[in-house]
Amino acid sequence: MTATPARPNILILMVDQLNGTLFPDGPADFLHAPNLKALAARSARFANSYTASPLCAPARASFMSGQLPRRTRVYDNAAEFTSDIPTYAHHLRRAGYHTALSGKMHFVGPDQLHGFEERLTTDIYPADFGWTPDYTKPGERIDWWYHNLGSVTGAGVAEITNQLEYDDEVAYHAARKLYDLSRRQDERPWCLTVSFTHPHDPYVARRRFWDLYEDCPALDPVVPPIPFARQDPHSQRLMLASDHDKSVVTPEDVRRSRRAYFANISYVDEKIGELLDVLERGRMAQDTIVVFVSDHGDMLGERGLWFKMNFFEGSARVPLMISAPGLPAGRIDMPASTLDVLPTLADLASLDLSGVMPWTDGESLVPLARGTGGRGPVPMEYAAEGSYAPLVALREGPWKLVLCELDPPVLTNLDEDPHERVNRAADPACAPVLVRMTEAMNARWDLSRFDAEVRASQARRHVVYEALRNGAYYPWDFQPLQKASERYMRNHMDLNILEDSQRYPRGE
Structure with a gap:
């Protein structure tokens, strides 16, 4: 009788708002990211991978569940992710994995x-x-939580910030967890997700990383600012949402913001290197799948736009690299999605998803990486701040089509026009492509119904939030508890057993 092979461990390294165009085949040459470059060399690298939705909470719920926001109903950064939606953590835990999270998942x-x-x-x-938007008040800015351009005009150097403090803590706890796992006191395979908030704005970096980019050749955007009147309608809405007319963004502001952003990629790279080093020294590297991914990108001043919330490449395209035993390393150009991570992990860990696949929008990338299969057109959705109605997009081959009931269609050919300067929707030569893709999108999405669902969700949440902030307030924020009496040496522990069990490797 053949023994069932041990299931691999899984380490998911997630970052926030990392522009995928900076990862054409692993980190771009100008980035000081030695640890990510080493990981890329042994990974399947999906050069054209897309977020399911270019905003934190919707993107992350979709990443974890393999479902688009319309299925998860996580439309924006204040929409509940309900407990009855299985995530990769549920599937792995059900199969016997220990599952843990250090960091952000919103x-x-x-x-x-x-x-x-x-x-x-x-x-x-x-x-x-x-943070619930309100489609009944289009154009209304809620200044205390909407993005403005202060992140850009205030870019620079600091040794500690709110976000640096957070990611320092995330890395510390993740490393400590990896040390615990290396002791092999739990025989189960494990999945540890480590999720950093950098290089998300504000664009502020530590001096030693900032100094790496003094002569960086990429501090100026490729596409210069486009005047407001010439922007497409959704970009105009995003500019209004970020209060663009209240700030004067100079070319030096842009350069300093991009410099700090690149510096924070190097900061995250160092943290990731520390974790991969613990994995190696704990003798777990050979049995562990490593996934590197971002939730969405950042426009970084291209076209005069910042942050995310649109389907341009800077905002919607993300890095995705998977290093796994038996998975060939190399670049894959066929478009992929963060929706695909769940079914890919299930494939690599030999999990059966047949019961939920009818409700899953992702596809396993294992056949694509092995050269034995493909991936269908990649869908995206956006129905959060800065929008007045849902937007949807489809990437198929070189083409990307964006539809919204309020706007003319936007069709681009990314092979010919990688910076998306020309909308081909009105080009007679592209009419067959426009018709075919529009029909496919209309079969997938009912935009009027989608809009009604979002509005109903927003209305319900406004009522609930106002009610729950009256009287006694019970926060939902996660409160990590530490069992101090179970750490280090305590009187209910046998010192001899404790010291031996906490040492790894043993006997050296």
Whole structure:
């Protein structure tokens, strides 16, 4: 009888708002990211991978569940991720894995675990409904939580910030967890997700990383600012949402913002290097799948736009690299999605997803990486701040089509026009492509119904939030608890057993 092979461990390294165009085949040459470059060399590198939705909470719920926002109903950064939606943490835990999270996942609602057996830190963002947009008030800015351009005009250097403090803590707890796992006191395979908030704005970096980019050749955007009147309608809405007319952004502001952003990629690279080093020294590297991914990108001043919330490449394209035993390393150009991570992990860990696949929008990337299969057109959705109605997009081959009931269609050919300067929707030569892709998108999405669902969700949440902030307030934010009496040496422990069990490797 053949023994069932041991399932691999899984280490997921997630970053926030990392522009995928900077990862054409691993990190771009100008980036000081030696650890990510070494990881890229042994990974399947999906050069054209896309977020399911270019905003934190929707993107992360979709990443974890393999479902688009319309299925998860996590439309924006204040929409509840409900407990009945299986995530990769649920699937792996059900199959016998230990599942843990260190860092950000932006869960909204009272369930702050979503399949994780253990959560090592709190989140950096609130878990309630306070950031709910309102489609009944198009153009209204809520200044205390909407992005403005202060991140750009205030770019620079600091040794400690809110976000640096958070990511320092995330890395510390993740490293400590890896040391615990290396002791082999739990025989189960494990999945540890480590999720950093950098290089998300504000664009502020530590001096030693900032200094790496003094002569960086990429400090100026490729596409210069486009005047407001010439921007497409959604870009105009995003500029209004970021209060663009209240700030004067100079070319030096742009350069300093991009410099700090690149510096924070180097900061995250160092943290990732520390974790991969612990994995290696704990003798777990050979049996561990390593996934590197971002939730969405950042426009970084291209076209005069910042942050995300649109389907341009800078915002929607993300790095995705997977290093796994038996998975060939190399670059894959066929478009892929963060929706694909769940079914890919299930494939690599030999998990059966047949019961939920009818409700899953992702596809396993294992056949694509092995050269034995492909991937269908990649869908995206956006229905959050800065939008007045849902937007949807489809990437098929070189083509990307964006539809919204309020706007003319936007069709681009990314092979011919990688910076998306020309909308081909009105080009007679592209009419067959436009018709074919529009029909496919209309079959997938009912935009009027989608809009009604989003509006109903927003209305419900506004009522609930106002009610729950009256009287006694119970926060949903995750409160990590530490069992101090079970750490180090205590009187209910046998010192001899303790010292031996906490040492790894043993006998050396």
